[in-house]
Structures are given as structure tokens and as C-alpha cells.
Amino acid sequence: MDHPIRLGIKYSGQDSTVETIRAVWAAVDTGGFDHLWGFDHLASVGPIGPDKAVFDGWTLLGAMALATTRVRIGLHVTGNTYRNPALLAKIATSVDHLSGGRLEFGIGAAWNVLEHNMYGIEGLDHRVGRLSEGLRIIAGLWTEERLTFDGRYYRVDDAIHNPKPVQKPYPPIWIGAGGELMLKLVARYADVWDIAGDASGDVEKAAAASRELDGLCQAIGRDPGRVRRSTGVLWDGSEPAKLVDELGRFADVGFSEFLISPRGEPIRVIEAAARDVVPQMKKIKV
Numbered sequence: 001m002d003h004p005i006r007l008g009i010k011y012s013g014q015d016s017t018v019e020t021i022r023a024v025w026a027a028v029d030t031g032g033f034d035h036l037w038g039f040d041h042l043a044s045v046g047p048i049g050p051d052k053a054v055f056d057g058w059t060l061l062g063a064m065a066l067a068t069t070r071v072r073i074g075l076h077v078t079g080n081t082y083r084n085p086a087l088l089a090k091i092a093t094s095v096d097h098l099s100g101g102r103l104e105f106g107i108g109a110a111w112n113v114l115e116h117n118m119y120g121i122e123g124l125d126h127r128v129g130r131l132s133e134g135l136r137i138i139a140g141l142w143t144e145e146r147l148t149f150d151g152r153y154y155r156v157d158d159a160i161h162n163p164k165p166v167q168k169p170y171p172p173i174w175i176g177a178g179g180e181l182m183l184k185l186v187a188r189y190a191d192v193w194d195i196a197g198d199a200s201g202d203v204e205k206a207a208a209a210s211r212e213l214d215g216l217c218q219a220i221g222r223d224p225g226r227v228r229r230s231t232g233v234l235w236d237g238s239e240p241a242k243l244v245d246e247l248g249r250f251a252d253v254g255f256s257e258f259l260i261s262p263r264g265e266p267i268r269v270i271e272a273a274a275r276d277v278v279p280q281m282k283k284i285k286v
Contacts, residue, residue: 003228003256005284007277008035009270010076010232010261013060014044015052021060022067024266029068031274035104036068037076037259042115050114058091065099072102076232076259077176077194079110081123085134086156089141093165101166106194107131108176128181129153135173135189142170174230178209180216186227187216192257194230206231207253230257237262237269240276247277251284 009028013021028036038060044052057075064073073095078088096103109127110116116124123130133151140147141161149156165171175190177183178197186193193213199205206229214224231250235243247258258281262269 002285005251005281006034006257007273007281008033008037008072008257008259009273010037010039010259011266012039012041012045012261014039014041014054015048017053018055020266021055024270025064025067027267027270027274029071031270032278033071033274035072035074035257035259036064037074037104037106038064040075040078040082041112042082042119043112045112058095061095061103062098065095065102068099068102072104073099074104074106074174077106077108077174079112079115080107080131080134081110081116081121081127085137085154086141086159086161088134089138089161092138092171093142093161093163096165096167096171097163101171103165103167103171104174104192105171106174106176107135108194108196109182123153126153128185131182132185135175135185139170139173139189180212183209183213183216186213187220187222190227192228192230194232194257195255200231203249203253206250206255210254228257229255230259231255232259232261234261234263235269235273236264237272240272240280243277244280247281248284251281 011024038057040057041054043050044054061073061075092103092105109131130153133154137149137154137156141159142165147156147159172191173189174192174194175186176194176196177186178199195206199209210229217224260273
């Protein structure tokens with residue numbers, strides 16, 4: 001199945017201000033990008049340490065829905081353990097309605113040990129099993145009139161979920177995943193596989209993991225072509241031809257969704273990507 005190349009911007013907003021975050025949203029919405037992403041963390045991550053400013057991802061996403069008019073929006077990616085899946089389904093449905101059906105639903109098993117320890121959040125020890133049950137509940141609430149599910153980690157009893165999402169049967173599900181257990185969930189539930197781990201920066205490893213996903217899809221009778229492939233890069237706005245070449249090599253092995261995370265002053269990087277990267281990438285067919 002052929003997929004058009006789509007490019008987005010991921011801006012975490014950590015160690016930033018609401019004014020800068022709004023300016024990023026506006027630049028992406030008018031810059032010809034296909035999607036715009038925040039992130040879902042309770043403390044700042046990476047070399048800046050955990051004590052910098054971080055806003056709640058889904059609250060920002062609701063604001064993003066109203067501040068933008070064209071670009072599709074999502075979190076890259078929601079940590080499943082942070083919220084009860086029935087509550088998460090309701091939040092996501094609300095954002096899908098606020099955005100007029102522009103939500104891309106990104107989700108993963110979560111990984112940040114510090115956040116879970118600080119806030120007493122349980123679940124990392126069985127995070128893949130929790131994600132499996134969470135996806136069953138979320139998809140069920142989005143499509144069934146009433147849902148009863150009694151799992152090891154979560155339960156719902158004759159649960160009602162109205163309204164349903166604007167998008168049918170529901171917003172595209174992106175699953176951030178690496179490893180066989182997570183890839184099995186991708187094969188069953190995902191519209192987009194967002195590659196995680198070492199393979200995300202290595203074309204040969206990414207191609208091998210993609211072939212593994214193909215086999216897992218075929219094993220359950222699903223067309224592997226129904227699952228788009230995604231990867232992301234950090235970029236400082238320099239040497240756009242080099243970035244286009246790097247992303248093009250991923251496109252050559254079947255990846256069609258690309259997320260650029262600005263490094264440095266975000267508006268400058270976004271403008272450079274809109275001018276020098278998006279038009280070149282759009283010429284590629286996967």
C-alpha cells in the first residue's frame with residue numbers, strides 16, 4: 001500500500017513558556033506541515049534535568065485544538081500508565097471534537113522511572129500488559145455502545161462512552177514501540193508504528209524491525225501495508241539537504257511519517273524545515 005510522505009514538528013515545550021509554545025503552534029499550522037506534536041511527561045527529561053518547567057500534555061493538546069485550524073495534532077506519545085484508560089479515552093474524544101476530527105492518538109507503555117517514583121504511579125513492572133489492556137478498553141469504548149472488560153490490571157463494567165470520536169471508527173492510533181511484545185500490539189491495534197529504541201536512528205535496524213512487524217501482522221491476518229511507519233529526528237536547521245537524504249533513506253525502506261524536533265531556537269528551525277525540507281520530502285512516494 002502506497003502512503004504519502006507526511007512531516008510534522010514535535011515540540012516538547014519543556015523549559016519553555018506558554019507564549020513560545022503558542023508561537024510554535026502558529027508557525028507549524030501555517031507552515032505546510034501535516035502534524036504537530038507535544039509530549040507527555042510530568043517532569044522535564046534529558047540533559048537539562050527533571051526540574052525545568054513542564055505543562056500537562058493533554059491540557060496543552062486541548063488548547064492546541066483551538067489555537068490551530070489545519071494541522072493534525074497529537075502527543076508523541078502518551079504514557080499509558082499515567083491515566084486510567086477509560087479516562088484517557090474520554091479526554092482523547094474531547095480533543096477530537098475540539099479539533100474538528102484532527103487528533104492523532106499517540107500512545108506507549110511509558111518508561112520514565114523517576115516520574116513514577118516521584119508521584120507514586122504504579123505499572124512500569126507490567127507496562128506492556130497494561131498497555132495491551134488499555135488499548136482494548138480505549139478501542140472498545142470508542143466503538144461499542146457499552147463495554148464490559150475484566151482484566152488483570154483494568155476493569156470497566158457496562159461502561160458508556162458518549163459521544164464517540166468524530167473520526168470513524170476512531171482517531172488514528174500511533175504506538176511507540178520496539179521489541180517483539182510491543183510490536184505484537186502494533187500489529188493488532190496501530191495505524192502507525194512509531195519506531196523506538198536504537199533502530200530509530202539506524203536505517204538497517206529499522207528495516208529489519210519493519211520486516212518483523214510485517215510477519216506479526218501476517219500472523220494475525222492483517223495486511224502489513226495498513227500500518228504506516230514513523231520515525232523522528234532532532235534538527236538544528238542546518239544542512240537541510242543532509243536531513244532530506246537521511247529521511248529519504250528511511251522512506252526507501254517504507255517509512256512515510258517523519259517528526260522533526262527543533263534543536264535550538266524553535267521558530268527558526270521550523271521556518272527552515274518549511275522552506276527547505278517539506279517541499280523536497282513531498283516529492284517522495286513510499
